[in-house]
Amino acid sequence: MARKLKLTKSDRLYKEACQLIPGGVLGIRRPYNFVPGEYPIFFESGKGGRVIDVDGNEYIDMLCAYGPIIIGHREEEIDEAVIEQIRNKGFCFSLTQRTQNALAKKMRELIPCAEQSLFVKTGSDAATAAIRIARAYTSRSKVARCGYHGWHDWCVEVKAGIPQKLYEDVYEFHYNDLTSLEAIMSQHGSETAAIIITPIGHPLSAKVEEPKDGFLEGVKEIAERYGAVLIFDEIRSGFRVSLGGAQELYNVIPDLSLFGKAMGNGYPISAVVGKAEIMDVARDKVFISSTFFPNSLGQIAALKTIEIMERDKILTKVREKGSKFCVAVEEIVSASGIPCEFSGAPLMPFITFIKDKEQHYKELRNQFYTELIRRGLFLQPYHHGYIAYRHTDEDLKQATAAIADALAAIKNESIKQANHNSSSYRS
Numbered sequence: 548m549a550r551k552l553k554l555t556k557s558d559r560l561y562k563e564a565c566q567l568i569p570g571g572v573l574g575i576r577r578p579y580n581f582v583p584g585e586y587p588i589f590f591e592s593g594k595g596g597r598v599i600d601v602d603g604n605e606y607i608d609m610l611c612a613y614g615p616i617i618i619g620h621r622e623e624e625i626d627e628a629v630i631e632q633i634r635n636k637g638f639c640f641s642l643t644q645r646t647q648n649a650l651a652k653k654m655r656e657l658i659p660c661a662e663q664s665l666f667v668k669t670g671s672d673a674a675t676a677a678i679r680i681a682r683a684y685t686s687r688s689k690v691a692r693c694g695y696h697g698w699h700d701w702c703v704e705v706k707a708g709i710p711q712k713l714y715e716d717v718y719e720f721h722y723n724d725l726t727s728l729e730a731i732m733s734q735h736g737s738e739t740a741a742i743i744i745t746p747i748g749h750p751l752s753a754k755v756e757e758p759k760d761g762f763l764e765g766v767k768e769i770a771e772r773y774g775a776v777l778i779f780d781e782i783r784s785g786f787r788v789s790l791g792g793a794q795e796l797y798n799v800i801p802d803l804s805l806f807g808k809a810m811g812n813g814y815p816i817s818a819v820v821g822k823a824e825i826m827d828v829a830r831d832k833v834f835i836s837s838t839f840f841p842n843s844l845g846q847i848a849a850l851k852t853i854e855i856m857e858r859d860k861i862l863t864k865v866r867e868k869g870s871k872f873c874v875a876v877e878e879i880v881s882a883s884g885i886p887c888e889f890s891g892a893p894l895m896p897f898i899t900f901i902k903d904k905e906q907h908y909k910e911l912r913n914q915f916y917t918e919l920i921r922r923g924l925f926l927q928p929y930h931h932g933y934i935a936y937r938h939t940d941e942d943l944k945q946a947t948a949a950i951a952d953a954l955a956a957i958k959n960e961s962i963k964q965a966n967h968n969s970s971s972y973r974s
């Protein structure tokens with residue numbers, strides 16, 4: 548095994564945090580979402596495609612803050628645009644700044660369904676706003692959903708603290724499975740306000756899936772047949788698979804859509820975009836407002852991020868980098884002799900372990916992700932990774948080598964274990 552990392556300062560800060568913050572750190576950043584004892588818990592800084600933890604260990608960052616980092620950490624042009632706004636104009640006012648209109652025009656220019664936009668701060672905000680708009684537009688209450696849409700009451704998986712009546716109208720269907728959607732709609736279609744789906748399938752811990760031929764078209768046809776609003780949750784796919792999102796890539800245009808994460812290269816900004824006729828209910832029927840929604844820093848960051856993406860053809864280059872990396876990793880994974888699979892090529896790479904009855908896969912998964920972090924590659928065992936523009940050829944070469952070495956190390960370990968078992972059996 549590679550040598551264990553020194554994580555003394557992370558551990559100390561975590562102990563302190565546990566006295567101050569319930570659980571020490573929030574949700575998906577908690578140690579149990581990695582390999583406890585092996586992963587850092589606090590980062591100090593990041594630059595380009597790399598991050599440094601509080602103990603000074605450096606990693607190639609392929610989790611990219613769970614998606615927002617599409618260009619790279621501390622991207623100077625974007626930070627400068629934000630700093631200029633802070634210094635010269637300010638960003639938190641009782642009225643709206645003109646950046647709103649500029650960003651809405653950009654969204655309309657790039658995203659097929661975006662006749663109108665409204666800007667909020669997180670993916671959860673955008674998903675909840677879109678569901679409220681769809682319910683008001685249709686005067687219906689039920690929702691069919693597929694994918695993760697955030698932490699709000701109507702959709703979060705962990706139900707503690709949420710009265711059942713707040714989610715009982717929400718039904719889940721499976722990605723690439725029209726029958727599961729049809730089953731919901733044939734029973735509840737006339738009362739269904741919205742079908743919301745991530746256009747690329749990325750369930751937690753499971754393989755990333757692209758839509759099968761006709762799947763997204765089929766979802767759209769069902770939505771139209773039952774008069775439900777079709778919402779694409781493009782929080783992960785937006786400004787990543789193409790500037791116009793997965794709707795542009797697959798040429799299936801929803802009624803409404805959500806963007807966030809990569810849109811501002813890390814600054815908090817998200818959007819609901821869609822057909823004017825439907826978005827119009829947000830004019831005088833539904834109430835969507837928050838002290839910080841019009842705060843312009845995220846809008847400035849998004850305008851600059853999008854400008855750079857267009858100017859430097861960032862997404863084409865990210866796709867090229869991702870394709871090269873994923874071809875190499877896919878070969879390594881399939882030749883490894885370890886029961887694991889590769890998915891998510893070319894932009895959301897993920898190595899998952901094939902489930903077995905004895906649940907050895909959990910041990911293999913822990914060993915593998917331990918070997919990776921010890922070799923300086925930051926990924927998460929239950930979540931796919933991402934490619935960023937600032938990942939250099941050298942970063943991706945090192946990441947590929949780390950994956951090959953980690954798989955070889957666990958293969959050796961399992962051979963040693965098998966030899967040990969057979970010799971103890973003989974003796």
Ligand SMILES: Cc1ncc(COP(=O)(O)O)c(C=O)c1O
Nearest residue numbers: 669670671695696697780782783
């Ligand atoms: C597809 C999708 N929708 C919505 C969300 C919620 O976004 P946020 O965490 O910004 O609230 C996420 C977050 O990971 C997501 O991946």
